[in-house]
Amino acid sequence: MSSRALKRLEKQRLEASASNSPVPEEVEEIDEPIVAKPKFNAFALLNDDDDDDDSEEEPEQEEIEEEEKKPQPVVIEGEKDKEEDFSDEFIEPSPSPQPSTTKKKSKSKKKKNKKKAQNKEKDKQEEEDHDDIDKILAELSVKDKKIHIDEDQEDMFDFEAELDLESDASPIGFYDSNFKYFTSSKLKASLPLLSIKNIKNLDADEEFKTLFGNLSNETIEDANSTTALAISPEVLQQFRKIAKLTRGWGGNDRRNVPGTSRKLLISKIRDDYLPTAQKPMSMEEINELDLNEYLQYKEDSAEDEELQFKIKREFELGVRYFRFSKINTVNERVANTKFYASVVLTPDHESLMQLLQQYPYHAETLLQVAMVLLRQGEHKSTSNALIEKALFVFDRSFQKRFHELLSGGNSELIRLPFEGFLNRQFYICLFRYISALGERSAYFTALSYCKFLLALSPAEDPLGVRYFIDHYAILSEEYKYLISLSSSPLCCTYIQWLTPGIAYSTVLAYLYLNDESKAIEQLKLAYHRFPYTAYKLVELIGLSDPLPIQESDISITVEDKITAETYLVRFPLLWNDPHKKLFLQEQLVKLFINDPIKKSKSKGVAQSIYSLLGFKNSQDDTKDIPFNLIRFVILSGENKLMAKLPEVVWSRDDILEYDILPPQRNTKINYDEHRGIMDIQRPIVDSLIDYVDQNLLGAIVQNHSSTENEFDRLLQQFQQQLEERAPPEIQD
Structure with a gap:
């Protein structure tokens, strides 16, 4: 109708x-x-x-x-x-109306769809507008934040820039506790010199392949299968059977260890290594908050904000800090106690050998026995094998991030604070392994380990790598590296960072590169910086008679005599070319004649960081000897060097062969007001005594005169008592 x-x-x-x-x-x-x-x-x-x-x-x-x-x-x-x-x-x-209704619905649906499409398009346009607004606001916010960050960094950079200008004008003649003049910009410029580039550079077998061609796998396998100590074939066969039963031990490349899929990086497993799934130690990464406590512990001049900025900038560069830690087990405490008694209380080499048989992976015992054998002079190969075994102990304990950085060749980003006891053991292990590599003529590998050791603490350099790194750079023919090192912030920021070895070996590096003009220029710098060393070199060469000056014409300190000797003992091996030696002689004589050293001319004297921490000698002529120089002299074992040390150094009670001149100990105590108790936290600086069982140690002292059988019986008795007292989770 x-x-x-x-x-x-x-x-x-x-x-x-x-x-x-x-x-x-x-x-x-x-x-x-x-x-x-x-x-x-x-x-x-x-x-x-x-x-x-x-x-x-x-x-x-x-x-x-x-x-x-x-x-x-x-x-x-x-x-x-x-x-x-x-x-x-x-x-x-x-x-x-059915047909009409269908038609209506279809029509209405079209209109609604059209309207919805229009609404969707409108909503979409509005959303795009909102998104554009949000995007603009976000960009403004990021830009604003960036401006604030840049302003903050600019403020802090101005602070460091001022320090850079001061140290660039002339090297700093004193050590501040945290080396604030070695700024983040200087560190960044120095990172390439601290990098090993490739983990293969820490493998002596790779260098031997380069020197002697492609060595067969059989030859390398035969070298790696040698034993560290005399061991019977029966015991060796038992070790091999245990290795087959211990899942993940060794492998074809001798780099597999149980409990992890990561490979060993700086060591290999030999046949006489007792297969075990338990690690003798652990490693942890130090976060920014804890690292601030490390810096605060020894701080004397910088403000807290400066320290926080220093930490922040280092972490932005990718630098990470780590610390080895002992595993608190019954066997470990017994081993520590017996080692302390055999080395500190009543030194006994025989008991050390027995201890090594009982605890084959006790790092301190391995290093100490290796040193004893080295002093005897007839067991160098065995001593070097024990050092490699100690290296294996540390290698299998690397933390995951540490392992990743080192395996990528990024040694420049790894730090190990010298305050940790086991960290110091690792330093000593690397130092002695470098010496062993030098005896095997693996000079490039030794230089790579020098970079690694210096990178662990480039500013503090606790074992004095700067006193011998030039030796391996010359012998490995890395002349350009040595030249770059000598002019880098690693040697120019503080006066004592440039050593006689680096200064005079750089002259030799220029000569090997046939750049005589640069060699003369570098020799002038070395002459003015180390005149006493120049005088002794002319005297040692012996081609000038009489000498143009007398020793009394030069101002000499105890440190000058020691540092000069660190280079003189290695001089004949480096300057073995008669033509280069004659060049050095003639140029030094000209300098003494045309540019004589005035006795009144003084130089900045750098104080050791540890002198700032209370480790000062009583005599005025020895208080400013850097502690890293003393450690290097003692660890080198060179008689001529050790004879230069004042007697007051040897009279110190912290000159221990297994831990030479450790940093000053401290204990952090927090008082809990709510519970009313004292919370004694792990100290920043720890030592072996912290891991010794006092009850067992007291009994050993009281029964010092007992026979060996009685001592062993007493030891077993206390070990049983320790097992009874120990919580279930740490019992073996």
């Missing part, structure tokens, strides 16, 4: 109602329903019933306006709800 018919019927109904006349039958049939229904059905379907209309293409708003213009039916007020309910019932039974 069209809209025109509906309008006509509605008009007739209204007229009949006004005149009280009867409504036609057509109207009567639909009269009642029209009152109740038209609002929800008839008018809702008006546009669908008019097929001739073009309303499908009209906008929805026009349809609404047209529908509002139509006369509305009268609806009884109380039947509104019924009307709504009836409308719901009216839709289903109506058969005629």
